[in-house]
Amino acid sequence: MKVAALIPAAGSGTRLGLGPKAFVPVEGRTLLGRSAAALTPHVHEVLIALPAGLDLPGDVPGRAVLGGDTRQASVLALLRATDADVVLIHDAARPFLPVRVIHDLLVAVQEVGAATAALPVADTLVRADRAGDWGTLTPREGLWAVQTPQAFRRAALIAAHEAALADGHAATDDAGLIARAGQPVALVPGDARLLKVTTPGDLLLAQALARVWDAEAS
DSSP: OOEEEEEEOOOOOTTTTSSSGGGOEETTEEHHHHHHHHHGGGSSEEEEEEOTTOOOOTTOOSEEEEOOSSHHHHHHHHHHTOOOSEEEEOOTTOOOOOHHHHHHHHHHHHHHSEEEEEEEOOSOEEEOOTTSSOOEEEOOTTOEEEEEEEEEEHHHHHHHHHHHHHHTOOOSOHHHHHHHTTOOOEEEEOOTTOOOOOSHHHHHHHHHHHHHHHHHHO
């Protein structure tokens, strides 16, 4: 079974405000470099979708693919660039990826066909009213926050992407496209360290976590 890691990294990183987010350094290594390095030992190839005009940084193991205007388009380009049986799709902005999560996903995808890292929601959830004030309390039982990586049989995922493209359906999550196609998706326990760096506050947390992460790896 050939496994490929696919990393869509063609976004602009507008909310972080530091240029292409995947290229932002965290304690001496880019977000993309950290994410790709975590996946490399467990897959046969790493493919990364980049915006036009940019090359892979020197700390990134993998092969570049021209990305699209949206994450969805970039993932489809990555899927078309590999002949792997199974793909692991991961956000470059989640640089702290435990080995246990990767292993659990690879087991689950063989059993179910699709799987995503996720964590049960721990916070109280409220739907705001039209004024932006406290509206309706939403029970959190049974709710999970979806993370990446997500693992799929490539044939099923590329079919789901192509169906969405034909229908004009936009999605930000690949597991959602598989579910839209009527196929099951296993929820694999993720990890709190799989935070997604989106805002300057997230970057501060990532820098603190990187110091601990790197010390434990050395």
